[in-house]
Amino acid sequence: MEAKKTRGRQKVEMKRIVNEDDRLVTFSKRRSGIYKKLSELITLTGTEVAFLVFSPGGKPFSFGHPSIENVLDRFLENPSDADIYGAHELLEEYRRARIEELTQKHNEMQQQLDDNKEKGSKLKDKIQGNERDQWWNAPVEELNLQELIELEKKFEGFRMTLHGKMKDSSNGASSSHAPEGGNPSASHANDANVASHGSNWGV
Helix, strand or coil, X not given: CCCCCCCCCCCCCCCCCCCHHXXXXXXXHHHHHHHHHHHHHHHXXXXXXXXXXXXXXXXXXXEEECCHHHHHHHHHHCCCXXXXXXXXXXXXXXXXXXXXXXXXXXXXXXXXXXXXXXXXXXXXXXXXXXXXXXXXXXXXXXXXXXXXXXXXXXXXXXXXXXXXXXXXXXXXXXXXXXXXXXXXXXXXXXXXHHHHHXXXXXX
16 A cells, blocks of 8 residues: 655745734744743753743733743843843733733623623513413412402403303304204104105095
8 A cells, every 4th residue: 555645844934924824823833832942941950931922913922930920020120231121011011911811801701791691681581471471370369459350350251261162162063963954843844744645645
């Protein structure tokens, strides 16, 4: 069986990736690779590390040991020849992005909570509406005088409707058993005439 041919490991050309999905996948893979290298550096040398990067979509990702805040605070407290203004801007940008991310998550959760409350309220109203429609199950001992009068009217209306339907059903059953050929009294009269003629013929 012929082995499947592959292009193998190829060198990636160092230029901006055009396809957005491919760009995001590459960012995720390379970021994980950087985290791995930083972890190895920390393990081998015991160094303190702060790494901050923004995704193509503007989402911040950070990696720090012992923490990114701790390392940045130490960096700002001991400026040396570093660009203090740029470091402050970097830290503030990270904090703003983090606050925006948390605010967005809070708003999404709040919206979901409000939607669930609205659905629960509609469901409760629907259940209560169904209970009101089943007026015959109303707890009589909890009704006031006016509600008892209304309940009595509903029972009376239901009784009249049921009586009418039973009467219609009874009339329909009676008509279905009537003898074929018309009036039964006329049939008896014809039989009597035949008998009378027969007796006259015999005289």
